[in-house]
Amino acid sequence: MSFAFRLFPAAGDDMRADVLAGLAASPKAIPPKYFYDDAGCRLFESICAQPEYALYRTEQALMRERIGDIAAAVGEVDCIIEPGAGDCIKVRRLVDALRPGHLVSLDIAGAPLAAAAEALAHDYSGLAVTALGMDFIHDLEAAAPHLPPGKRLVYYPGSSIGNFPPDAATTLLARFRRLAGPGSQLLIGFDLRKDPLLLHAAYNDAAGVTAAFNLNLLARINRELDANFDLSRFRHYAFYNPTAGRIEVHLVSLAEQAVTVAGQRFRFNCGETLLTEYSYKFVPREFDALALAAGWQSKAGWEREGFAVRLYG
Ligand SMILES: C[S@@+](CC[C@H](N)C(=O)[O-])C[C@H]1O[C@@H](n2cnc3c(N)ncnc32)[C@H](O)[C@@H]1O
Structure with missing residues (x-):
């Protein structure tokens, strides 16, 4: 087994500054x-x-059904780079199909990434796995010394690119391209524009898990930044904005209240919102234009039930 983990420590300081700002x-x-x-x-x-939340299952089904075509389109690859790798589940299918020598996984959540990547390294004896606990918005370029030479594929699934407004998405994809270098490819999965009621339901699940995920941000700030958010006084509020083509996820204050974070006091009016996430939805042709602005040329694409996986080079 070949496994290495490196933690880039900037994220804690950034969180304090970013939350206060x-x-x-x-x-x-x-x-x-x-x-x-x-x-x-x-x-x-x-x-x-x-x-x-059909997005996850649909992407997995698409990858399962089309992996032969996808692998043929990608061709030979020495190294897969996965930003925002999370539990490292999705990349296993690509590793099975492409048999690269190296996998470099990046995630801001260092400890869960290290555990998931080490388990993967354990299961694939011929694969050298490097896990980098980093905020790729700040530190992406610091991944360069950890990349082996050869043909590289950036894998960015899960429609994570939708968290970035179009200009920021283009900037990020251009940075992926510079990191991966000449001759590299990008395999990316993203959610498509569709019935707004389906999109609305996906971010308002009946079990309240997305609401708990959103409110957990306040619990984390309470714990890590010595804050006193009362979670019962904020409402998870997510909706699809068809003009902007994005889901907007908010925490809306249910009362006029003051909150202290890291020694600083902030006032919320009743009904005032704290925006926590955008999730842009795309039209494939428009996404090609966004990728092209980042230097990526469209090579192939696959679609299933409102989800797209596309290959760029
Ligand atoms: C929506 S999840 C997707 C996880 C996985 N790629 C998938 O498709 O199921 C986003 C992942 O990206 C990571 N992430 C989000 N922002 C990040 C950043 N700025 N730098 C590094 N990782 C980030 C999160 O920790 C999380 O694991």
Whole structure:
């Protein structure tokens, strides 16, 4: 077994600065990358199992059915780079099909990533696995020394690209391209625009798991930034905005209240929102244009029930 883990320690300091800046802003907003403490990672896995959250199952079914075509289109690969790898489940299918020598997994949630990547390394004796606990928004370029030479494939599934507004998405995809280098490819999965009621339901599951995931952000801030959010005084509120083509996830204050975070006091009006996540939905042709602006040329694509996986080079 070949496994290495490296933790890039910037994330804690960034969280304090980002949360304080986000609460001082108008409207208030906190970046979604802070959802993923240990409890947040577990809640996200539970979201993927909810009947309303078709995105996860559909992507898995598409990958299962089309993996032969996908592997043929990708060709030979020496190294897979997976930003936001999470539980490292999805990449196993690609490893089976492409048989690369190396896998480099990146995630802001360092401890869960280390556990998942080590288990993967254990299961694939011929694969060298490097797990990097990093915020790729800040530290992506620091992954470069950990990449072996050869043909590289960036794998970015789960419609995680939808968390970024279009300009930021283009910037991130361009950074992936620079990191992976000349001749590299990008295999990316993203959710498509569809019936708004289906989208609305996916982020408002009946079991309340997405609500718990959203509110867990406040619990994390209470614990890690010495804050006193009263979770019962905030409502998970998610809706599809068809004009912008995105789900918006908010925490709405149910009362006029003041909250202290890291020694600073913030006021919420009754009904005031704290934006926690966007999840953009795409049209394949428009996504090709976004990828092209980042330097990625469209090579192939597959679709199933409102979800797309596309290959760029
Ligand atoms: C929506 S989950 C997707 C997980 C997995 N890729 C999948 O498709 O099921 C997003 C993952 O990206 C990670 N993540 C989010 N923002 C990140 C960032 N800025 N840097 C590194 N990882 C990040 C989270 O910790 C989480 O594991």
